[in-house]
Amino acid sequence: MNRKLLALMLCGLFAASTAEAAPKKVWITLGDAAFLQLQKLAPATIAKESKALLANEGLIAAERVHLVEVDEQQLLGLSAAVHHELHRCGGFMFHSSEAAGRQALQAPVTLLATLRPSYVLDNQSVVNALLPQMQDSNIAQTIVDMSAFANRYYTTNNGVNASNWLKTRWQQMSAGRSDISVEQFSHAGWPQKSVILTIKGTDNASEVVVLGGHLDSINGQGTTENTRAPGADDDASGIASLSEALRVIVASGYKPRRTIKIMGYAAEEVGLRGSQEIAKSFKAANVNVVGVMQLDMTNYKGSDKDIYLYTDYTDNAQNQFVANLLTTYLPSVQIGYDKCGYACSDHASWSGQGYFASMPFESSFTQDNPYIHTANDTYANSGNQAQHALKFSKMALAFMVELGSDGPAGPGPVDKVENFSGKLALGQQQSYGPFKVAAGGRVSVVLAGTGDADLYLRKGSAPSTTVFDCKSDGPNSTENCALNISANADVYLLLNGYAAANYTLKVTYRAQ
CATH class of the missing domain: 3.40.630.10 (Zn peptidases)
Structure with a gap:
């Protein structure tokens, strides 16, 4: 066989095998902590884009998210590092393209x-x-x-x-x-x-x-x-x-x-x-x-x-x-x-x-x-x-x-809605009521705002933080409580400032 032709064929085979061995590149997004683990595994890794996703309906934490192109074979090491070093699962999202990854860096807009x-x-x-x-x-x-x-x-x-x-x-x-x-x-x-x-x-x-x-x-x-x-x-x-x-x-x-x-x-x-x-x-x-x-x-x-x-x-x-x-x-x-x-x-x-x-x-x-x-x-x-x-x-x-079990509202009496707003200091309390609720109705209270306020409801008399019929005391001021009322009743409401808070309050009930 012609030596030059043989050399060209061998070079072609080598090039083909090299191409086949080349690692597949994929796009992922990951948070700050996982990105640091990836950089330990692949120090040359550079984020194509990094963005701090702002809070929207409580969706986002205080961290940046990074778009990175990596060798697919590095994902196994990344997953293991996140598990062993950060004591958690996952930590990244796979994307089919760079455009899809960039889209993931946009803060989500709540539908409907x-x-x-x-x-x-x-x-x-x-x-x-x-x-x-x-x-x-x-x-x-x-x-x-x-x-x-x-x-x-x-x-x-x-x-x-x-x-x-x-x-x-x-x-x-x-x-x-x-x-x-x-x-x-x-x-x-x-x-x-x-x-x-x-x-x-x-x-x-x-x-x-x-x-x-x-x-x-x-x-x-x-x-x-x-x-x-x-x-x-x-x-x-x-x-x-x-x-x-x-x-x-x-x-x-x-x-x-x-x-x-x-x-x-x-x-x-x-x-x-x-x-x-x-x-x-x-x-x-x-x-x-x-x-x-x-x-x-x-x-x-x-x-x-x-x-x-x-x-x-x-x-x-x-x-x-x-x-x-x-x-x-x-x-x-x-x-x-x-x-x-x-x-x-x-x-x-x-x-x-x-x-x-x-x-x-x-x-x-x-x-x-x-x-x-x-x-x-x-x-x-x-x-x-x-x-x-x-x-x-x-x-x-x-x-x-x-x-x-919820569905479209059927015919029936129209509920009364009352709205309030205010501020609470640490340890300060604010009372509302009585709300005169009709038999067979219910009272529903939705609290929103900043800081940390807790919500308490009680039939018949004012509630406290230890005596109540319903409470909502999560780690912020997004709270809600509801009571079903079998007979005409006065319902009282208490807000407690677990921390300083600015709040809005919506009370919906079937009035007597």
């Missing part, structure tokens, strides 16, 4: 803000009848079944099979209900599909309530076809908690007025890819999602409180609604508050598209399950129990019923 749902708790008889039917043994079985897959990684056959298994399981659970359907959401970039169960609303089906967890799992050392990544807590536990709520909903024959969708997201562990595609598709179709709850890890109790509500990249008003659900229906559950940083789970995909989202979690973020992303994330290492996850299942069911 004038149509925020009512957060009044007015379905106690339904919820209280359903909660005792829930069983931790069913949650445990789902965790065991899901963690029996070698792994549920988004590119493996096991990951595909796990998605198919979940679809079949939810179909079996909802058999006989013509208003319930189960489908898979296909993703063009990987084989694992997300799973979506839909309970169609009876008379307000265009409004949608979403609850989700992720069905994939990962081993931080690298996940191939046969790598062991049981993901019992992360996140078989979240899927199991939702599945038990679904079982009771089906068994009871409950039918919501709003449409409820329960989702098992694919590819969460590699940049929230599955939930991002779904949330973007809902926004593009202008779907009126009135509330989103994410359950990512529910069965490892690593902290003194039971359920922690994360206050960054979530919605303040909906978080307070969730807190009210817990104090009303699960009064023994202790509530904590924490932050988890940028893109810590799939709720960030929804809040990034402007939807109201909440993220209740099993522990404070620095005390989460130390076994996740390893072969040791097993049911045994969550204590061979599902009692902690049962608390989340009950909370999720209350969320479904209280949001799902």
Whole structure:
């Protein structure tokens, strides 16, 4: 063979093999803390754009978010570093292009803000009848079944099979209900599909309530076809908690007025890819999602409180609604508050598209399950129990019923509305009332403002911070309380300045 021709052929083969070996470049966004970890792994990394996302409806924490182009193979090391050094999950969002990444740096605009749902708790008889039917043994079985897959990684056959298994399981659970359907959401970039169960609303089906967890799992050392990544807590536990709520909903024959969708997201562990595609598709179709709850890890109790509500990249008003659900229906559950940083789970995909989202979690973020992303994330290492996850299942069911039961206002008496505003110093109190509420009506109070004011209601006489019929005392001045009134009653209201606060107050009631 001609030497020159041979040399050219060899050079061509070398060039081709070099091109094939070249690492794939991808775009991600990540917060300050995760960006520092990435720079340790790849010191030459430079952000294409960095932006401080300003607070909007309580969505954003005090950190900058960075757009970076990285070698895809570096994502595994980044994920491991975030887990081991920052003691948290995730920390980045994957984007299909630079333009998509730049779009993610824009502060989200809340969709249909004038149509925020009512957060009044007015379905106690339904919820209280359903909660005792829930069983931790069913949650445990789902965790065991899901963690029996070698792994549920988004590119493996096991990951595909796990998605198919979940679809079949939810179909079996909802058999006989013509208003319930189960489908898979296909993703063009990987084989694992997300799973979506839909309970169609009876008379307000265009409004949608979403609850989700992720069905994939990962081993931080690298996940191939046969790598062991049981993901019992992360996140078989979240899927199991939702599945038990679904079982009771089906068994009871409950039918919501709003449409409820329960989702098992694919590819969460590699940049929230599955939930991002779904949330973007809902926004593009202008779907009126009135509330989103994410359950990512529910069965490892690593902290003194039971359920922690994360206050960054979530919605303040909906978080307070969730807190009210817990104090009303699960009064023994202790509530904590924490932050988890940028893109810590799939709720960030929804809040990034402007939807109201909440993220209740099993522990404070620095005390989460130390076994996740390893072969040791097993049911045994969550204590061979599902009692902690049962608390989340009950909370999720209350969320479904209280949001799902609301619908378009029917005919009836017009409620009276009174508005107030003022300031409170630390320790200062302000009283209002009596509000004369008619039998069969209810009084609803919504507090907004800056600082930290707490809200107390009482029938018959003035409340105090220790004697009340309803209280709302979250970590800010976004509070709400409501009372159902069976007979004509005087209702009194107290505001307490836990810290200095400027506030507005809206009182809605059926007047005598």
